[in-house]
Amino acid sequence: MQSESLIIYIHGFLSAPTSKKAQLMKESLAQQCFKHQYIVPQLPCYPTHAAEYLWELLATKSVASDVYLIGSSLGGYYGIWLRERLIAEKTDIGCVKLVAINPAIKPYELLCNYLGDNVNPYTEERFTLTEQHIAELKALKVSQLSHPEDCLLMVQTADDVLDYRQAVNYFQSSPQVIEPGGSHHFDHFEQHLEKIYDFFGVLPPVDHNRG
Numbered sequence: 001m002q003s004e005s006l007i008i009y010i011h012g013f014l015s016a017p018t019s020k021k022a023q024l025m026k027e028s029l030a031q032q033c034f035k036h037q038y039i040v041p042q043l044p045c046y047p048t049h050a051a052e053y054l055w056e057l058l059a060t061k062s063v064a065s066d067v068y069l070i071g072s073s074l075g076g077y078y079g080i081w082l083r084e085r086l087i088a089e090k091t092d093i094g095c096v097k098l099v100a101i102n103p104a105i106k107p108y109e110l111l112c113n114y115l116g117d118n119v120n121p122y123t124e125e126r127f128t129l130t131e132q133h134i135a136e137l138k139a140l141k142v143s144q145l146s147h148p149e150d151c152l153l154m155v156q157t158a159d160d161v162l163d164y165r166q167a168v169n170y171f172q173s174s175p176q177v178i179e180p181g182g183s184h185h186f187d188h189f190e191q192h193l194e195k196i197y198d199f200f201g202v203l204p205p206v207d208h209n210r211g
Helices: 020-030 047-059 074-089 107-114 131-139 164-170 189-200
Strands: 005-010 036-039 067-072 096-101 116-119 126-129 151-156 176-179
Touching (some): 005 020, 005 074, 020 036, 020 189, 047 074, 047 131, 067 074, 074 107, 096 189, 107 131, 151 164, 151 189, 164 176
Parallel strands (some): 005 036, 005 067, 067 096, 096 151, 151 176
Antiparallel strands (some): 116 126
């Protein structure tokens, strides 16, 4: 009997499992006719804690199953790191694929603008970002992707937070979806869900008899 696939959505900075894209995917998956697990963890605010939390979440799972990661913004950066560690250390896992949505390639530069006190608008959690946390982000950097063909990049060129060209360059050996316009939120995300499922290989059979 085939193991159930595991889909993990990794949210971005100052975000949460209740974010729009995470919820759109949850609603979509609930309507599909194939089995899987869908997890959207609430990440700790600090980089090392977030990375440890993600690793422990998967390290405790002993099922020999495929793992599909979806990372948005800072979640894309975490997703890159997590995927590489899974490939290197977790031998009982199957295929590990990543979809990176408007990913932060150099978040240690961007988050310098957030040094000091912050409040997560979703959870109302208060936290203080320091230079030490910027150093923690740098320590998670992955210089080169393993099996880049198993990563799908999705960016919109009018991203108002990140320079999409950094991601295009970083994922140059990976399949890419580059849409003109849009925003950092990745507008009309719901229109790309089937593309994501197809890349993961978890799409149910298409009924060609339907209107």
